[in-house]
Amino acid sequence: MSQHSENTPILEARNLIKVLGGNRVLDSVNLDIGRGRVKVLIGPSGAGKSTLLQCLNFLTPPDSGHILLEGREVNAGSKKELCSFRQQVGMIFQDFNLFDHLSALENVRVALMKVRGMSKLDATERAVAELKRVGLVDRAAHYPANLSGGQKQRVAIARALAMDPKVMLLDEPTSALDPELIGEVLTVIRALAQGGMTMIMATHQISFSASLADEFIFMEKGRIVEHGSPAELLGKGVGSRTQAFCAKISELTGEADGEFRS
Amino acid sequence: MSIPYFEFLRAELAPGLLDGLWVSLIVIIPSALLGAFIGLTAGVLRVYGPMPVRKLAEAYVSLFRGTPLVVQVFFWYFALPYIKFGGWSLVLDPIPAAILAFGLCSGAYQSEYIRGGLNSIKRGQIRAALALGMTTRQAVMNVVLPQAFRRALPGCGNEIIYLIKYSSLASIITVNELTGTATTIAKNSWRNIEVFCTLGVVYLLLVTVATWLLHLLEDTLSVPGFERPQE
Structure with a gap:
């Protein structure tokens, strides 16, 4: 029994289809992720990585397909079920989306109070703990306008973590950051992965995610084209499309990724 | 033959206008609060309401922006009593009719x-709120509206300034507010120019106080990223 429940994926997507403006942005995508695993979505822009992540928590409702949380299908037609599902699936956005009129502390606290119904005191305590976890407790009173991009993304991560999500979806969490601010966010993400957080992340940080991911998922034109462990896809002489794509990125960004070059 | 202006002001004009001022305030303050409440509600419904409600709110705005205020004032005071609801009709006193x-x-x-303010808030704000498990209603009330209200406040304040001045229309349905009182005094004294110039100064003072109060409110609500532009 316990063996079975351990093998049940935390989050599973079956046959997701999304058509936007006549284009099949998602074309029969299947995906599942087990507890504590890290899967990384890579691929050219427009491949459907973002859309896939947004469909996974119904921010963009898929046209058809099923999404299961711990083996139970989510009925997105029920408002209550949808809200409870979204609480269990944390989302990190490329452009942070911190609530601009609230301080860092209030950003982390607001959903605890309004969604979880926690008292202000308990919510504050939890929010402080989460800000400590991302190393920003000294910025608690700062408003987003007075935080750097990296700090904003760390507050956004704290805000998502405060809801105790079972899985986190990260949509290019460092793409909007200045190069010198990427490191602090990656450090937080690495700590999360090492702490056993289940994550699906779209990113162009190839070498970083290769060191973290259990699986690379390469998407193109709304389809999953290749998937496998980073070693399988990026090893010497594999000749995978993932490898060709990663080599191109490394060339462009100057990422020193020697061991993965073909 | 006639007494000097300051004598006239002290003995007749100022006491009369002071009485009128209180009546004006009794009309202006509830109208402003009612207007702000209706504006907030209608604005939110126009952007986030279900389609039929959205259409209804649009119709309300077109009707009340598209007809002269004089006609509306006359309607609530003179015409409303003729509209029968199952044998009942509603007769409003002049002041409640003006406030309405x-x-x-x-x-x-x-x-x-408010609608403009709501539309100026980036989509990402509401998406982030939904992603945390908020309902659309919670997201609008806790995330979008507080930001939109701050953006809309200068415009809404402007509307309240207008309201102070068009409250003078209450005089046409026998409310003895500032303008009504001034008209009576002007008729009786034959000193039109002095009376109406003084009346203008009183409205100017009223608007100055209101402007100051609105700035105070803007400063109270100000957070980094939503400051009042410094003039």
Whole structure:
């Protein structure tokens, strides 16, 4: 029994289809992720990585397909079920989306109070703990306008973590950051992965995610084209499309990724 | 033959205008609050309401922005009693009729500013709120509206300044507010120029106080990223 429940994926997507403006942005995508695993979505822009992540928590409702949380299908037609599902699936956005009129502390606290119904005191305590976890407790009173991009993304991560999500979806969490601010966010993400957080992340940080991911998922034109462990896809002489794509990125960004070059 | 201006002001004009001022405030303050409430509600419904409600709110705004305020004031005072609801009809006293007319008209304009404010908030804000498990209603009330209100406040304040001045229309349905009182004094004294120039100064003072109060409110709500532009 316990063996079975351990093998049940935390989050599973079956046959997701999304058509936007006549284009099949998602074309029969299947995906599942087990507890504590890290899967990384890579691929050219427009491949459907973002859309896939947004469909996974119904921010963009898929046209058809099923999404299961711990083996139970989510009925997105029920408002209550949808809200409870979204609480269990944390989302990190490329452009942070911190609530601009609230301080860092209030950003982390607001959903605890309004969604979880926690008292202000308990919510504050939890929010402080989460800000400590991302190393920003000294910025608690700062408003987003007075935080750097990296700090904003760390507050956004704290805000998502405060809801105790079972899985986190990260949509290019460092793409909007200045190069010198990427490191602090990656450090937080690495700590999360090492702490056993289940994550699906779209990113162009190839070498970083290769060191973290259990699986690379390469998407193109709304389809999953290749998937496998980073070693399988990026090893010497594999000749995978993932490898060709990663080599191109490394060339462009100057990422020193020697061991993965073909 | 006639007494000097300052003598006239002290003995007749100032006491009369002071009485009128209180009546004006009794009309203006509830109208402004009613207008702000209606404007906020209609503005939110126009952007986030279900389609039929959205259409209804749009119709309200078109009607009350598209007809002269004089007509609306006359309607609530003179025409409403003729409309029978199953044998009943509603007769409003002059002051409540004026408050209703101004509140509804002001609300229609206020809702435009609120709507603009709501639309200026980036989609990402509401998406982030939904992703945390908020309902659309919670996201609007806790995330979008507080930001939109701060953006809309200068416009809404402007509308309240207008309201102070168009409250003078209450005089046409026998409310003895500032303008009504001034008209009576002018008729009796034959000193039109002095009376109406003084009346203008009183409105100017009223608007100055209101402007100051609105700035105070803007400063109270100000957070980094939503400051009042420094002039």
